[in-house]
Amino acid sequence: MEYFKSGLKSVLGAPPPGNQPSGADTVERLVDRLQSSSLLDDRRDACRALKALSRTYRLEVGTQAMDALRQVLEMDRTDCEIVGLAMDTLCNITSPETFEAEVENYGPKNKIGEQFTEIFIKQSDSTTQVLAFLEEFDFRVRWPALKLLTHLLGNRPKDIQEIILVSPLGVSKLMDLLSDSREVIRNDALLLLIQLTKGNANIQKIVAFENAFDRIFDVISQEGSADGGIVVQDCLLLMLNLLRGNISNQNFFKEGSYIQRLTPMFDLPPETDENPLSGWSPQKVCNMHCMVQVIRALVAPGGPAQATAACQRTMRACGLLQALCDILMASGVPADVLTETISAVAEVIRGNTSNQEFLASVMAPSSPPRPAIVVLLMSMVNEKQPFVLRCSVLYCFQCFLYKNEVGQTQLIQTLLPQGNEAASLTTGQLLCGGLFSLDPLSNWFSAVALSHALIDNSIQKEQLLRVLLATNIGKPPVTLMQQCVMLLQQGNKTQCKLGLLMLLCRWVSHCPPAVKAFLTIESSVAYLTALLSSQEDTDDLQETLLQSMCALLLGLCVHFNDDSVPNYTKEKLCHLIENRLGLERFQDAIGGITRHEIYSRTLKHPQPSTKDPSDLLLDHEFCRLLKILEGVVVKSVQDGSNPQEGKDPTSTLSPSDSALVSQYKELIREQDAQIHRLNQTNETLAKEKRDLETQVYELQTSISHLRDQNLVLRAAQINLTEAKELVPSVDTIDLTNVELEKYKNTVRDLENRLAECTLNLQKQERTECNSNNSEYEKLLKEKTLELEKMKKDQENLLELLTEQDSKLMQYKEKLVALGEKVNRIRRKFRRTRYRRAARIQQLKYYRRMFNSITGINFRSKMKELFIIHGIISSPFKTIFNQNYLDQSIFY
């Protein structure tokens, strides 16, 4: 063998002296050897050599050896070593990174690896084969197979995803790697799965089906949970891939109670005094980001409402929301973690009343303790806080107010002149402060936040009209709206103006009183028209937005106008627009926003997010408002400015009629409010009534219960007396005594309860009307009567017992007498038994006699004997036979 090998080497291996072979030549020779050698060892050597060359001569090896390597995988699959080497070589060939040797010839960003990947996977069974090698437990095979798959996937993700998806148990094989005890395989498998699940819902679902979440949580806890290393982060990234946008998996996650398993991961690191940030290593911060992303994936706005609500409910119930709030209020949390956590809290509470209430009840550990929301808003209007943090607070506050009528009302309430001017800082004060601060970003934040208190809430829109502000000492107070319009007219930054305009647009929409208030403010309309007519065409984004919002505001003033301001009735405003701007210009202006990319971007997600503070211009909810109302507003203005074309019925009315109509409207509104109030009082009264009824019912049942017990007691008493008369004995007497004791207790108990009941009744009497009172008294009397009767019964019982005691004595005596009789009978009985025994003795005696005499005719003699004595019974028979046998042996 050795000889043969060396011979082969001399044929193939020995290079001509002095002529260094090129890389390509060597590769060619090695490939040839790999393909043609009949010995496994030789092929193995060739493969090893190819592997060594595959980094430096990647192109050569790749172009020439691909088929040979494939062949190895197919033909030599039973030999772990050569398979491992072949796959290592393929790994190098398909590696996505650029090797140093290549940079010179092929540039730093060549796509050699990708091209070879393409060639390799062209034969789809090649990939399936690599997948099959994952099942081989040998490290030399499993690991390279895993690496090779990772490279292939990295270069051609879509193709490999499809191949794995359709290959039987493809995903299962990969999932099994997660339980491999060799960490390097498990960790690489995690990385591969992250790649594999990217953007493929079908694979995501299969991975989840294969118990991915269980295994991920197992790995996370093995690796030290949230404090663990990068492997934990990888686990979380995989989890995120499985959940984000995949409703089926989200549902599975929730149903599998995995949300509960997230909660302990959010426990805060123990605080140390010297360095509050010590618990927050960079890795922990990364893990935290991923954990928060996982949560947000489950409650992302825009998901199916039912599923989101269910997740939100679970998160509150399992303490996750509490844990998140703890992080919000803890000290020493890094700002970026805090920002993300605030956004997560935002989405966990969004549109969920009880979660919103929960956040409202969270108190910050400051002195004096303040509501968490107030503390959050303080940082929102604080210039010194990081921009992203302030954005996330706004988002959180918006989510807090989203579909939260109570929260909206409470916010506006803090602005209204109330009796008790509390010294503590309120949300409303903070927002007003922000609205009028010198920081345009604070203005914008506060205006938007305030506008969210008015969404779908016309009551609060009217309430907000009542807000008065004290400006300077000595000057009369102005309304909030006046102040807003004034700020708008002053030369403030555009960002501030946009904020105010969004607030005003929200305010006047669906609220004629607000329109009226706005129109009566001096120069408000003039400002809008002036701004709209100032520049015809502008490319400046901010200017376009400004004009667009002004046009919308003007349009809203037309659409929701109830003609209560004589100078600016619907008709007059429309004429004004027509004359000063022209209808087309107006339409252009109002649609200006929608043509910008920022509009569609803002419309996509409710979270305010821009990189630069100065880019923060539009609010999500405002964009929605614009989208809904743009059409109707334009139509209103059109109809209003063309009086010839069919006017809508309200505008055809004469001034006196419209005054009448508005008067009626006012009346209806008042009546509406009245009905609402009455309904409320009715409800509370009904509730009270229900409560009282249940109380009465409870009392009645307890009384009937007592009555029943009483009955049972009496029955028991009767039974007892009867029983005593029938079979009196010492034992029963004792028993009765015990029972009596018990009944006494019961009676005492009952008395106590009765007293309680009486107390209850007395209480009840106070609340109940007098008619019931007498009834209860009657009942009470009955009860007392019953009790007395029971007491009497009890005395009777006692008497009875003494009586029975004496009776018992009598019986005992009788028994003694009877006993004698019994003894006599017994003696007689004993005598008969004795006689019988004697007879048996006699029998035995006869037998012995026969034994001593010769045994002749033993049986017949015996029978004779028996006949003489007249006794034949089966046991004797057997004894007899036995003896007979013994005798026969004896002979």
Add this chain to the structure above:
Amino acid sequence: MSYAYLFKYIIIGDTGVGKSCLLLQFTDKRFQPVHDLTIGVEFGARMITIDGKQIKLQIWDTAGQEAFRSITRSYYRGAAGALLVYDITRRETFNHLTTWLEDARQHSNSNMVIMLIGNKSDLDSRREVKREEGEAFAREHGLVFMETSAKTAANVEEAFINTAKEIYEKIQEGVFDINNEANGIKIGPQHSPTSPGGLAGTGGQGGAQGGGCC
């Protein structure tokens, strides 16, 4: 919610036989006359009680279309029970049962409980497959049989619960290895002294405690 056991089910059968509707009726107790085609698979879950024990059913409703066949095959291995559904008003869905059954037997673990379901029993006037035929097929292949209506909810509960009962009995008999998660059965967190560890094939790696309750 705690449970004693968790069973994984799959629902298979031709497209349009009412698989998704059966699931919706079982999990949400409602019927949706127009249902979109299922893409890949969809997940649903419900808790039931058998023998006084809480049992959680995790159900994967698969797409019936041929195009998804290779994807849905991935779900056979890990399932403890399968509902094989045909439409009593469409003969061809009954004719395809053999193919489905072969597929299921080939890719699933041998103990998987298969329940044959003739759906749309409310449409008796348009019936094309007799009840007896379904019964005969089930008998021949050792399946449990039932006719259901996802619309009227007739027998829907029973179909899912009887399958679970069958699995439960098999567990009691010791047929299922409940520690192997690939069988589609899991013991509830409070019922197992240690959480079920890794797979048998990959060898002993212990201590994988699912840090559940404490």
